[in-house]
Amino acid sequence: MNTYDQRDGAQVALPVTQERSASGPAPEEPASAPAAGRGARALAKVRAGLPRTGLAVLLGLLLGAAFPPYDLWPLSIVAVAGLSLLTRGRTARQGAWTGFAFGLPFFVLLLKWLTVIGTDAMIGLSVVEALFVAALGAGLAVTSRLPGWPLWTACLWVTQEWARDRLPLGGFPWGRLAFANTATPFTPLAALGGAPLVTFAVALCGALLAWAALRLRGPLRSPRAAALAALGAVAAVLAGYAVPVPTAADDTLKVAIIQGNVPNPGMDFLGRPMQVLNNHAEATEKLAADIAAGRRERPDVVIWPENASDLDPFSDPLAYRRIDQAVKAVGVPTLIGTLVDGPDAQHVQNEGIVWDPKTGPGASYTKQHPVPFGEYVPFRAELSKIITRLDRVARDFWPGTSTGVMQLGPARIGDVICFEVAYDEIVRDTVNQGARVLVVQTNNATYALSGQPDQQLAMSRLRAVEHGRAVLIAATSGISGVIAPDGSVVTRTDELTAAEIAATVPLRDGRTVADRLGAVPEWTLAVAGLLACGAAAGAGLRRRRAGRPGDGTPAGDDALNPVVP
Structure with missing residues (x-):
């Protein structure tokens, strides 16, 4: 009879001969022989x-x-x-x-x-x-x-x-x-x-x-x-x-993006309390001074990155006053990235807040998709006993339930925060609900000079083409940038430097086929x-x-x- 051996996908027929002794069954092989044979065959397969x-x-x-x-x-x-x-x-x-x-x-x-x-x-x-x-x-x-x-x-x-x-x-x-x-x-x-x-x-x-x-x-x-x-x-x-790829503008928006930088890249990027906030406030006030002196044109809006305020302005009066002072100085609505306490003592919320120079804080967007183990700890009670490093995530981030579509000055923006730019539905829902320009507030200071900010920039380029929208990236330490609706990078900053970007970007109302499908x-x-x-x-x-x-x-x-x- 024949049996079949598979070698590199081909079936090879092998003859099998059965021999019987006239005096009875053949002597049994030692028990160790089959095991040794199987081991040799397994080793041969591995090699x-x-x-x-x-x-x-x-x-x-x-x-x-x-x-x-x-x-x-x-x-x-x-x-x-x-x-x-x-x-x-x-x-x-x-x-x-x-x-x-x-x-x-x-x-x-x-x-x-x-x-x-x-x-x-x-x-x-x-x-x-x-x-x-x-x-x-x-x-x-x-x-x-x-x-x-x-x-x-x-x-x-x-x-x-x-x-x-x-x-x-x-x-x-x-x-x-x-x-x-x-x-x-x-x-x-x-x-x-x-x-x-x-x-x-x-x-x-x-x-x-x-x-x-x-x-x-x-x-x-x-x-x-x-x-x-x-x-x-x-x-x-x-x-x-x-x-x-649709790129025609229905309107335009003058923006200023503030990259205040951080004192120390890595896990401890915040430095002393209010240092990151002061960096962004001072850069905004410098922009205001340049505008007053006629060296710069006043933008329609200013954008700060994720975690630009390292303290909750609603629970820390000093942080509130510092933000309000900077926004009043520049005189235009500003999108502020900060962590906000709540909804209970065990949670915080990662938010982008529209801050008006006259009326103060208004509409806000809470990050919908916190990062497991980075912004919240699944199975905290069990895992924290094994991985003590998880204690560094002291409070879990509370997820938002709505899109980041907000009115910022004359523009209806769509805010997404950091890693959310990688998720199709979060960005798509924002555009389908009326965003005319996309804003990516991000804080990549932990991963500075590691290649991660470059990877996130690439994702933003794809989103620009996918939705036919300009994308404004505001990062604490880089890479901040402006991406045109065709995916081209209009301008970008270096990492670990304080910088400010001024640009006029298109606002668009039309939706792409990808948005509709x-x-x-x-x-x-x-x-x-x-x-x-x-x-x-x-x-x-x-x-x-x-x-x-x-x-x-x-x-x-x-x-x-x-x-x-």
Whole structure:
């Protein structure tokens, strides 16, 4: 009879001979022999898989280099193509391991800025995020047996990001393919389908290049098919040029952005009480003096960053007076970033407050999505016994329940705070509820000069294109900047310097296709990826029930491929 051995995705029939002794059964082998044989086979499998694992690690690092601060965006395409080839025709378990070996070094490189908090925090988060890429690898492996697998590959990248953006504890969207392509030919696609469509196009391009590579050698060698696949990849790259990015202004706004800087970057950036507040107040008063002397034109509004006031102005009279003094000096409505006590003694709120020079504080926006372990501690009672460092988060941040749409002087702004710029729905809801310009108040002083501010700047560039809005970034220590609706950086500051930006920016009322469609493109592509996995699993089950081999043999147009790269 025959049994089947799977080698690199090919089914190889092996003869099996059964021998019987005329005098009875053959003598039994020593009990240690089968165990030794199994150990040798396991070791051989590990050694055989090392080159594939090593390539996965290398590709993960290449994907990390596609993101800021390195900005080698074509490597995002190379990484997708490489992972597609490494998981091609493998089992789900093999694909999962390859995906994990790819994902872990990628996130370690991408999130190295978290070492400021602790190396254990960086590694822990990287492992959690890499588990999603492991699931992606398993999905790529099983769907690689379906006809048209490059399409399902692209959908599965969106599926993986869809899950990772939401789970666990509200998700962590860092590392989406779209965020490595915020100033590339793919970027205009954001105006049609947001970040998910950009991710889809990048992944499709990489998967088509992988498909083309497979057609350049082996039994399925077909230069014509390879050329067609390569043309498809080029079309995916160039598709963005056909998308109009609306930039015409319905009105304009003169803004001044204050970057007061912090005394000490890192975990203890605040310094002594009121030092950060004084930095921003003094910079605002200097602007007021320049306006009075005729050296500067008066802006319509002034914007301070997140945590510009390190004390609650409603509970600290000195902080209130200092803010009010600076706003009265400049004479225009100012957006103030501060922490506010409440709603109870165990919580604080991260807010942007509209401060009028005549009437004082008015409308406010409370950050909706506090950062787990940075701004609140899940399972505090249990985890604090194990991780004493969590005691540094003395009070949990209370989440807001409404968008940041507020009237600031003559403009209806949409305020988002820090990491919220990474979450599609928070920014989209703000625009759909009437924001004419986006404001990102942020405090990245903890991660100064680590690459994290560059990554957040890139996300803001994508949001500008996605929503057809200018984006104003106000950061305590940098990077502050002004981004035009087409995603171009009009101006930006250096890190760890006191600076002030003056600019005239467009106000827009129209909505992009992405605003109107909302999450529909993401859900459509994500569900398509899941359905492809279901179809592949069903096909495998039918083969097994029919008693046919094929667990490792690609189906459809690749059924004859005996060697999986």
